[in-house]
Amino acid sequence: MDKRKVLIVEDDQFLREFYQELLSGAGYIVDVAPDGETALAKIRQGGWNLVLLDIMLPKKDGLSILKDLKTQGPAVPNGQIVMLTNLGNDTIINQAFLLGANGYLVKSSMNPDDVLNEIKNYLQK
Template identity: 55%
Template sequence: MVGVKNILIIEDDFFIRDLYQKQFTKEGYAVDTAEDAEIGLEKVRSGQANLILLDIMLPKMSGLDLLKILKAEAALQNIPVVMLTNLGQDNAIKQAFDLGAEGYLVKSAYTPTQVVQEVKGYIK
C-alpha cells in the first residue's frame, strides 16, 4: 500500500508487543514485530521499516547493543529509533540518546494511544 508507514516493534513481552501492534494497526500503520534483538535486526535488514520501537531489556542482545549496530550500518542509520522501555533512569536515557535514539518513552508513563501520538512526530 502506497503511503502506509511501516513500524517494527522489537519487544520480548508478548502482551506488550501485541498491545502496541494492535494500537498502531488501528491507526493505519503497517506493523511487524520481533521478540528479540537478533530477529529484529534480521527484519530491519530485510524490511521497509520507517520507524523502530525498541525495548532495552531483550534476550540475547540488549536494545542498546542493537541500537549501536543500527546506527553503524549505512543502510539502516537513518531509520528513526524510539526506545519504549520501563527503564527510566537518567543513565539509560542518556546512553540511548548518545547512541542515536530519536526518542525515549517510558512504558508506564504513557497509554498506548499516547505512544502512537508521540511516535507520529518521528516517522519519516
C-alpha cells in the same frame, strides 16, 4: 490511510501484540520482533519509518543493537529509532541517544492515546 512501516521490538508477548494491534488499528503497516537478534536482522533490512526498540531484550539488548548498527548500517535507510523503556533511568537513555536513538517512550507512564500521539509526532519528523 497512513501506509508507513513500523517495527515493534518487544519481548513481552502481550505488550508486543498490544502495540501491534494499537498501531495496525491506526493504519500503520506493522511488523514485530520478539528478541534482539531477530530485531537486528529486520532493522538491517531497513526501510522502516519508525522502529520502537525495547532496551531489555533476550539474546541482544537494545543498546547492543544500536552499537551493531553503527558498525554495519541498514541496507535501506530507516527513519526514527525510538527506545521503549520501563524506567526513566537517564544513564541508559543518554547512552541510547549517543548511540543514535532519536527518542524514547516510557511504557508504563503513558496512556495508549499518548503513545499514539507520540508515534505520530515521531513519524512527522
